[in-house]
Amino acid sequence: MASRLALSLVIGGAVASSVGAAFKTVENGIQKLEAKGNRAKVLKSTIGETIKLREEWKRAHDSGAAGADKLLRKLDSNLDALRKQGVEVGRLSREYQRLGREAKSADLQLKGHQQLQAGKASLKSNIGQAVVATGMAAVPTMISANYQAVIRDIAIKADIVNKPEERQLTRTVIDTAKDTGMSRNDVADLVNQLVGAGMELDKALSYAPVAAKFAIGQGSSGVDTASMIQALQQNAKINDPKVMQQALEAIAYQGQAGSFEASDMAKWFPQLLAGMEKNGITGLDAVTSLGSMLQVQMKTAGSSDEAANNFKNWMEKIGAGDVVKAYKDAGIDYQSSLNTGLQKGMNVIEASMALAMKYVEATDPAKAKKIEAAKAKIDKEVDPEKAKAALDALEKTLRTGDIFADMQVKAALTAYGQNRGLYEELKADSQKASGILDKNLAERRETSAQQWAETVQAADDAMRSIGDA
Incomplete structure (x- = not known):
C-alpha cells in the first residue's frame, strides 16, 4: 500500500x-x-x-x-x-x-x-x-504498454526490432510530440502509417516533425496529413524533406487565403494529386496549381467536397474522346492547342481551361465578348452585392451545351473563368510562402483547448515514463 x-x-x-x-x-x-x-x-x-x-x-x-x-x-x-x-x-x-x-x-x-x-x-x-x-501502478504500466505496442509495430515493419534504431524511433516520436503539441501516440501512428505505406523509416521520421506541425497548426487529422504526404511523395514525386516542407507551407498559405481550408486539402489531395500526375503535373507545380484551383472552385461551390468533385470531373474530361470530337467539330485541334498552351508555360490543367474559353469564342463569338466584358466588370467592382450579381450573370453566360453540358464540368469552368486572376495570384504567392507552419503552430498552441490537450498529454507521458521504469 x-x-x-x-x-x-x-x-x-x-x-x-x-x-x-x-x-x-x-x-x-x-x-x-x-x-x-x-x-x-x-x-x-x-x-x-x-x-x-x-x-x-x-x-x-x-x-x-x-x-x-x-x-x-x-x-x-x-x-x-x-x-x-x-x-x-x-x-x-x-x-x-x-x-x-x-x-x-x-x-x-x-x-x-x-x-x-x-x-x-x-x-x-x-x-x-x-x-x-486513480493512479495505481496498473495505469502507467498500461499507458507504457500501449505506446510500446505501436513502436514495436513500426519496428517490425522496418526490421529494427531490438536495434539502436528502435530506441532512436522512440526518442524522435517523444521529442516531436513535445515540440509540436501533438500527442505522443498520434505522432507514432502518423509514422506507422507512412512506414506501412512503404516509406523508408528514416524518410518517415524526417517528415514526422513537419507533418505534426501541419496537423496541429492547420487543424488536420494525423491520418489525413499522413495520406497527403504519401500522395505528395508518390504522385507529386516530392522526395526531398525541404521541398516537402515547402509544399506544406504552400498548402497552409492557400488554406488561409481562400475558403478551401488546409484540413480539407489534406483530405482531398491524395485523390486529386493522382489526377494531376495522370496529366503530367508533378512537383511543387502540382501542389500550387491544385491548391489554387480548389480555392477558385470554392467561389461557385457550396462546400469543399462539391468544389473538389467539380474539379475532379474536369480533370477526367481532359483528352476524352467526346471532348476531342467536340473541339474538332468547332474547327479546333485539341491536342495541338493544348501543346501550344504548354509551350507558353502553362500546365495541362491551365491549358485545358484556356482552351475551353477558346471553344466558346469559336462556337459563339457574341457570348465570348459578353464573358470578357463581365469579367472586366467583376474585377473593377468593389461593392459585394454588385460583384455577386455580375458573377451570377457570368455564370448564366457560360451555360453552354456540348462538352460543358455536365453540371460539374461546367461549374469548374465557370469558377475558373470568373477567377482566373485570383488563381494566378494565389499560385504565385503560395510558391513563395514561408514560415506559415511555425506561425500557425504557435497560434494554435496559444488556445486553451490545445493547452488543455497538452496538459493531459504531459501527464500521460509522465505516467508512461513511470510505466517504462
Whole structure:
C-alpha cells in the first residue's frame, strides 16, 4: 500500500508540474488576445465606414452634388490610414470579412483563456487527490504498454526490432510530440502509417516533425496529413524533406487565403494529386496549381467536397474522346492547342481551361465578348452585392451545351473563368510562402483547448515514463 501511495504521489507531482507549465503563459495570452481583437474590430469598423464613404462619394460625383470633394478627402484619409495598418485597400470587402473572422477568433480564444485561468486554482488543489484515487501502478504500466505496442509495430515493419534504431524511433516520436503539441501516440501512428505505406523509416521520421506541425497548426487529422504526404511523395514525386516542407507551407498559405481550408486539402489531395500526375503535373507545380484551383472552385461551390468533385470531373474530361470530337467539330485541334498552351508555360490543367474559353469564342463569338466584358466588370467592382450579381450573370453566360453540358464540368469552368486572376495570384504567392507552419503552430498552441490537450498529454507521458521504469 505504501509503495502504491508513493507511486501515486510521484505521478501527482509530475502531473501538477505539467499543469503549472501549461498555465504560466495564460495571463500574457489574455493581454495579447485583447489587443489583437480590439485592433481587428477597429480596422473592421474603419473599413465599413470607408466602403460607405466610397459609395457616397461615387453617388455625389456621378450626380454632380455639392460636397463630393469633401467626401473624397475623407475617403483618401481613411484609405491612407488603412494602408499604414497593412490593409489591402484594393480589396476592402475581402479585408472586411478577414478582420471579422480575426476578431471573432480572438474573442473566442480570449474567453477560453479566461475560463482556463479561472479553473487554475481548482485544478491545482484537486489534481493530487484525483491521481491518488486513480493512479495505481496498473495505469502507467498500461499507458507504457500501449505506446510500446505501436513502436514495436513500426519496428517490425522496418526490421529494427531490438536495434539502436528502435530506441532512436522512440526518442524522435517523444521529442516531436513535445515540440509540436501533438500527442505522443498520434505522432507514432502518423509514422506507422507512412512506414506501412512503404516509406523508408528514416524518410518517415524526417517528415514526422513537419507533418505534426501541419496537423496541429492547420487543424488536420494525423491520418489525413499522413495520406497527403504519401500522395505528395508518390504522385507529386516530392522526395526531398525541404521541398516537402515547402509544399506544406504552400498548402497552409492557400488554406488561409481562400475558403478551401488546409484540413480539407489534406483530405482531398491524395485523390486529386493522382489526377494531376495522370496529366503530367508533378512537383511543387502540382501542389500550387491544385491548391489554387480548389480555392477558385470554392467561389461557385457550396462546400469543399462539391468544389473538389467539380474539379475532379474536369480533370477526367481532359483528352476524352467526346471532348476531342467536340473541339474538332468547332474547327479546333485539341491536342495541338493544348501543346501550344504548354509551350507558353502553362500546365495541362491551365491549358485545358484556356482552351475551353477558346471553344466558346469559336462556337459563339457574341457570348465570348459578353464573358470578357463581365469579367472586366467583376474585377473593377468593389461593392459585394454588385460583384455577386455580375458573377451570377457570368455564370448564366457560360451555360453552354456540348462538352460543358455536365453540371460539374461546367461549374469548374465557370469558377475558373470568373477567377482566373485570383488563381494566378494565389499560385504565385503560395510558391513563395514561408514560415506559415511555425506561425500557425504557435497560434494554435496559444488556445486553451490545445493547452488543455497538452496538459493531459504531459501527464500521460509522465505516467508512461513511470510505466517504462
